[in-house]
Amino acid sequence: MKEFLSALPPKPSPVVEPGQNGNPGEFNVGVIGLDHGHILGMCSGLRDAGAAIVLVFDRDTEKAAAFAKQFGAHIARSEEEVLSAKNIHMIASAAVPCMRGPLGIRAMQAGKDYFVDKTPFTTKAQIAQARAVCRETGRRYFCYFSERLHSEAGVLAGYLIDAGVIGQVLQVDGFGPHRIGDPASRPEWFWKKRESGGILCDIGSHQIEQFLFYTKAVNASVVSARIANYAHPHAPEFEDFGDAMLTADNGATNYYRVDWFTAKGLSSWGDGRTILLGTDGHMELRKFVNLAASGEDKRGEMVLWADEDGEHRICAQGLTGFPFFGQMILDCLCRTERAMTQKHIFTAAELCIACEEKAAVVEGSGILPVYA
Amino acid sequence: MKEFLSALPPKPSPVVEPGQNGNPGEFNVGVIGLDHGHILGMCSGLRDAGAAIVLVFDRDTEKAAAFAKQFGAHIARSEEEVLSAKNIHMIASAAVPCMRGPLGIRAMQAGKDYFVDKTPFTTKAQIAQARAVCRETGRRYFCYFSERLHSEAGVLAGYLIDAGVIGQVLQVDGFGPHRIGDPASRPEWFWKKRESGGILCDIGSHQIEQFLFYTKAVNASVVSARIANYAHPHAPEFEDFGDAMLTADNGATNYYRVDWFTAKGLSSWGDGRTILLGTDGHMELRKFVNLAASGEDKRGEMVLWADEDGEHRICAQGLTGFPFFGQMILDCLCRTERAMTQKHIFTAAELCIACEEKAAVVEGSGILPVYA
Numbered sequence: 001m002k003e004f005l006s007a008l009p010p011k012p013s014p015v016v017e018p019g020q021n022g023n024p025g026e027f028n029v030g031v032i033g034l035d036h037g038h039i040l041g042m043c044s045g046l047r048d049a050g051a052a053i054v055l056v057f058d059r060d061t062e063k064a065a066a067f068a069k070q071f072g073a074h075i076a077r078s079e080e081e082v083l084s085a086k087n088i089h090m091i092a093s094a095a096v097p098c099m100r101g102p103l104g105i106r107a108m109q110a111g112k113d114y115f116v117d118k119t120p121f122t123t124k125a126q127i128a129q130a131r132a133v134c135r136e137t138g139r140r141y142f143c144y145f146s147e148r149l150h151s152e153a154g155v156l157a158g159y160l161i162d163a164g165v166i167g168q169v170l171q172v173d174g175f176g177p178h179r180i181g182d183p184a185s186r187p188e189w190f191w192k193k194r195e196s197g198g199i200l201c202d203i204g205s206h207q208i209e210q211f212l213f214y215t216k217a218v219n220a221s222v223v224s225a226r227i228a229n230y231a232h233p234h235a236p237e238f239e240d241f242g243d244a245m246l247t248a249d250n251g252a253t254n255y256y257r258v259d260w261f262t263a264k265g266l267s268s269w270g271d272g273r274t275i276l277l278g279t280d281g282h283m284e285l286r287k288f289v290n291l292a293a294s295g296e297d298k299r300g301e302m303v304l305w306a307d308e309d310g311e312h313r314i315c316a317q318g319l320t321g322f323p324f325f326g327q328m329i330l331d332c333l334c335r336t337e338r339a340m341t342q343k344h345i346f347t348a349a350e351l352c353i354a355c356e357e358k359a360a361v362v363e364g365s366g367i368l369p370v371y372a
Numbered sequence: 373m374k375e376f377l378s379a380l381p382p383k384p385s386p387v388v389e390p391g392q393n394g395n396p397g398e399f400n401v402g403v404i405g406l407d408h409g410h411i412l413g414m415c416s417g418l419r420d421a422g423a424a425i426v427l428v429f430d431r432d433t434e435k436a437a438a439f440a441k442q443f444g445a446h447i448a449r450s451e452e453e454v455l456s457a458k459n460i461h462m463i464a465s466a467a468v469p470c471m472r473g474p475l476g477i478r479a480m481q482a483g484k485d486y487f488v489d490k491t492p493f494t495t496k497a498q499i500a501q502a503r504a505v506c507r508e509t510g511r512r513y514f515c516y517f518s519e520r521l522h523s524e525a526g527v528l529a530g531y532l533i534d535a536g537v538i539g540q541v542l543q544v545d546g547f548g549p550h551r552i553g554d555p556a557s558r559p560e561w562f563w564k565k566r567e568s569g570g571i572l573c574d575i576g577s578h579q580i581e582q583f584l585f586y587t588k589a590v591n592a593s594v595v596s597a598r599i600a601n602y603a604h605p606h607a608p609e610f611e612d613f614g615d616a617m618l619t620a621d622n623g624a625t626n627y628y629r630v631d632w633f634t635a636k637g638l639s640s641w642g643d644g645r646t647i648l649l650g651t652d653g654h655m656e657l658r659k660f661v662n663l664a665a666s667g668e669d670k671r672g673e674m675v676l677w678a679d680e681d682g683e684h685r686i687c688a689q690g691l692t693g694f695p696f697f698g699q700m701i702l703d704c705l706c707r708t709e710r711a712m713t714q715k716h717i718f719t720a721a722e723l724c725i726a727c728e729e730k731a732a733v734v735e736g737s738g739i740l741p742v743y744a
Contacts, residue, residue, distance in 0.1 A: 170602055170613060171629065173547075175647070177654065223732070224596035224617055226625060230542055231651055241542060241649075243627060245596055245617060251734055253598060255615060255627050257543065263653035265682040271654065275547070277613075279603055281635035282549065282643065284663060291656060292676040292685035297669075304664040310637040313664035360595070362623055 005314075008159060011321035014050030015329050025052040027329050030082040030112070032103060033095025034058040034067055035187065038117040042092050042144045043071055046115075049325035051090075057082050079103075083110040089332055090115055094144075096189045097197045101126030108139035113332045115142040119205040120349045122197035127349055134342060138335070142328055143345050147176065147206035147272060148213060149324040152316035153285045153301040157274070159320070161214055165307050166278030169215045171253045173275040174207035179262035180240070183232075191235035199239035199258050200225060200355035207256035208246065208355075209348040213340075214276055217248030219347055225355040228362035231261075241362070244355045266291075268300065281307035377686075380531060383693035386422030387701050397424040399701045402454040402484070404475060405467025406430040406439055407559065410489040414464050414516045415443055418487075421697035423462075429454050451475075455482040461704055462487055466516075468561045469569045473498030480511035485704045487514040491577040492721045494569035499721055506714060510707070514700055515717050519548065519578035519644060520585060521696040524688035525657045525673040529646070531692070533586055537679050538650030541587045543625045545647040546579035551634035552612070555604075563607035571611035571630050572597060572727035579628035580618065580727070581720040585712075586648055589620030591719055597727040600734035603633075613734070616727045638663075640672065653679035 019025035029051050031039065035058075043053050053071035057079050058064040068075045076082045082091065083106060091107035093100060094117035101121045107114040108130075120143040121127050130141050148154035161169060180186070189195035196202050212220065225244035232238045243257040262270045268289035276283040283305035290302050296315070304313040327339035391397035401423050403411065407430075415425050425443035429451050430436040440447045448454045454463065455478060463479035465472060466489035473493045479486040480502075492515040493499050502513050520526035533541060552558070561567035568574050584592065597616035604610045615629040634642045640661035648655040655677035662674050668687070676685040699711035 166635075170600075170631075170633070171615075173629065175545075177649070223598065226595065226617070226619070228542075228623070228625075230623070241625075243543075243617070243625065245598070245615070245627075247598070247734055251600070251602070253600075253613075253615065253734060255617075255629065257545065257627065257649070259542075259649060261542070261649055261651065261654070263538070263678045264680045265653070266678040267683060271678065277549070277629075277631060277633055279633065281637070282633070289683075291678060292683040306635045306638040306643065306663065308636045311639060311661075311664040362619055362625060 004163060008320065009323070012049065012323045012326045014048070015326035016050035018047070018050050019052045024054050024087045025050070027051045027090070027333065028054045028088050029090045029092050030055040030085055030088040031067065031073065031092050032057050032079050032082050033093040033099065034060065034063045035096045035189070036094035036117050038144060038146060039067070039092065039094035041146055041150055042094065042115060042117065045150060045322055045325040046092065046329070047071065049329055051329055055082050055085055055088065083107060083112070088112060093117065096195055097202060098122045098195045101130060104130055104141050105133050108133045108137045108141065111137070111139070113140040113142065115144065115328065117144050118146065119197050119202045119352060120345065121353065122194070122201060124350065124353055127346055131346060140332060140342060141345065142339070143349070145206055145209040145348070147287065148210050150322055151287045151301065152318070152320045153287045153303050154210070155320040155322065156303050156314065156316040157214065157276070157283060157285055160283065160303065160305070161276070165281060166276060166283050166305060167280030169252055169276055169278050171277040172211040172214050174210055174256035175271070175273040176203050176207055176256065176258040177262045177270040177272065178203060178258070178260050179266070179269045180260040191238045193237040193239070198356045199227060199242040200244055200359060201352045203258045204242060204244065204256060204355055205348060205352040207258065208351045210274060211246060211254040211256070212248070212344060212348055215248050215250065215252035217250050217252055220246045220248040220254065220351055222246050222351065222354045222358045225359040226362050227359040242359065246351065281305055376535060380692065381695070384421065384695045384698045386420070387698035388422035390419070390422050391424045396426050396459045397422070399423045399462070399705065400426045400460050401462045401464050402426060402457055402460040403428040403439065403445065403464050404451050404454050405465040405471065406432065406435045407468045407561070408466035408489050410516055410518060411439070411464065411466035413518055413522055414466065414487060414489065417522060417694055417697040418464065418701070419443065421701055423701055426460065427454050427457055455479060455484070460484060465489065468567055469574060470494045470567045473502060476502055476513050477505050480505045480509045480513065483509070483511070485512045485514065487516065487700065489516050490518065491569050491574045491724060492717065493725065494566070494573060496722065496725055499718055503718060512704060512714060513717060514711070515721070517578055517581040517720070519659065520582050522694055523659045523673065524690070524692045525659045525675050526582070527692040527694065528675050528686065528688040529586065529648070529655060529657055532655065532675065532677070533648070537653060538648060538655050538677060539652030541624055541648055541650050543649040544583040544586050546582055546628035547643070547645040548575050548579055548628065548630040549634045549642040549644065550575060550630070550632050551638070551641045552632040563610045565609040565611070570728040571599060571614040572616060572731060573724045575630045576614060576616065576628060576727055577720060577724040579630065580723045582646060583618060583626040583628070584620070584716060584720055587620050587622065587624035589622050589624055592618045592620040592626065592723055594618055594723065594726045594730045597731040598734050599731040614731065618723065653677055
């Protein structure tokens with residue numbers, strides 16, 4: 001164990017110099033669309049890797065002002081002002097999901113690389129267009145799959161799997177429960193399938209990305225998928241439950257379940273888990289909370305596994321940092337694919353939409369108000 | 373929590389008087405077929421509930437002698453001697469899976485109730501015949517679904533769910549990994565699908581029984597199922613991996629995965645888990661080991677959940693006992709259905725066979741030696 005920990009890659013340092021006193025630096029980001037709170041994680045990650053967040057636009061001027069203050073950015077008067085700013089390398093966005101693809105097209109056509117919140121697309125047509133525009137412009141379309149990229153347990157698991165501790169990964173199981181909170185606090189688009197993409201496409205995208213990554217699969221097919229609306233009859237398009245089985249081209253399998261049923265009493269927004277079955281062991285990630293544990297064990301970012309030698313656990317907090325952000329910046333500056341390949345992102349996006357397309361609505365009895 | 377614990381049903385006491393000095397008692401059991409070690413758990417449970425294990429037959433006379441010594445039973449010279457013994461109420465068996473159904477027919481036709489290891493059947497034709505013979509003879513066909521019935525975490529979860537702590541159960545996820553151990557130590561039938569029933573039918577039967585029980589479902593349908601042989605090419609019929617999705621008639625859903633990949637270093641034969649998603653919370657059972665925990669937390673039989681009020685955990689060891697066995701004895705003596713209904717047993721058995729019938733073989737690349 002000690003040997004392994006001392007062989008971990010070093011925690012990432014900034015890869016570029018940020019600008020001083022609100023001035024642009026070596027890698028500058030303009031932000032358009034603050035609809036999802038993930039934009040804060042996206043920009044914090046970028047800033048920690050040395051990027052400067054220089055310009056922001058949102059139709060909600062109050063939101064834009066708060067964001068500008070937090071990141072030392074200037075407020076733009078229009079999307080166009082951000083897209084055309086000469087010193088900006090990357091456009092980052094957490095717009096409403098159905099707007100993310102079209103904005104990415106505009107960003108790439110304006111000569112910028114693009115970094116968008118998950119889910120990166122809501123239709124296959126959007127992906128086809130983005131693929132074409134990537135080819136034409138040579139620009140990148142990155143996605144913030146935060147449940148792996150911004151989780152030290154997720155990063156550590158990648159290192160452990162590469163080190164072969166559980167052998168070849170045969171299956172990835174993902175549980176992505178979320179807290180819905182006060183329904184009145186949710187924006188209109190949250191309840192509309194065409195705008196959010198649906199549960200398998202939206203929060204399911206994390207799960208599929210992890211499956212592909214941990215199994216080193218190039219592609220996969222959707223075997224089966226289900227969606228349901230068990231408890232939100234006021235929003236007939238809303239899916240509060242979804243699950244799916246996928247099989248990868250290399251024979252590895254996946255199951256994932258996503259839902260909006262996190263209980264009020266949980267000390268986190270969701271008891272997200274990843275369970276990996278390998279030929280030589282199994283591994284579990286308890287990313288956000290270690291359910292009902294006490295003391296130090298209560299922390300999330302727990303990685304637990306059993307292998308040939310015994311049972312092990314590591315709390316990954318402070319251990320790995322988040323190498324994705326610096327790698328992405330270097331990919332943009334050097335036109336490489338260190339952070340992740342463009343193909344991987346489009347494949348994950350396609351598969352989560354394929355899940356929605358294939359999903360059967362769970363037929364319930366009168367007991368459960370199922371959306372049909 | 374204290375209130376809830378004080379309201380638990382009392383731990384079960386013996387329901388009948390066992391015979392003294394090797395004599396028959398109020399409820400007497402004859403045993404035929406010691407092929408699976410589960411027979412020890414079955415008979416311990418019966419004995420703790422007051423039954424006398426009076427007679428045993430197995431073609432392996434050494435095995436029969438060891439069993440007879442352990443349970444104070446007499447050794448019979450033939451199956452027929454056990455079936456025709458006048459003082460015997462119940463035949464218990466852990467014969468090779470494909471022999472369990474036919475033996476049950478003979479037992480019921482001999483006027484005995486029957487208690488068989490899981491999986492209770494390996495073909496649908498066997499179930500149809502057992503249904504008919506149950507009707508004709510009025511005898512019962514019980515099954516040892518040990519992962520719920522002989523697990524205090526499993527029993528406690530039933531009480532908690534009945535008390536409504538997580539609301540209505542929307543989904544049950546079951547993980548049933550097993551250790552294969554030294555392949556040479558496994559009998560021939562273990563590797564033959566027609567004899568073992570296959571992984572979804574055999575160890576999958578536990579999972580389906582739990583799904584039906586915890587969701588209070590009457591029936592379910594198989595949505596999708598997969599089987600694979602990733603790592604045992606010497607036994608081309610063997611399935612070392614299987615999983616399935618089921619949907620119940622009341623709208624609840626199930627996913628389960630079973631496999632033979634428990635690592636050497638795990639301190640248990642399998643990190644069996646049950647994860648229950650409810651409308652008002654979620655619950656997890658860590659039945660056999662609390663992976664990589666230390667001290668007291670290391671024990672299995674852990675029940676953890678989050679509800680409206682917070683996060684909770686109980687180690688169920690010593691808390692509930694195993695009420696199934698006494699209930700089953702009383703069902704036999706009083707012709708009631710306290711332990712479980714006959715319909716529930718047959719439904720679980722049918723569904724696990726339906727999973728095998730529906731299962732697609734995982735198509736793998738050259739990397740994974742997949743059975744096809």
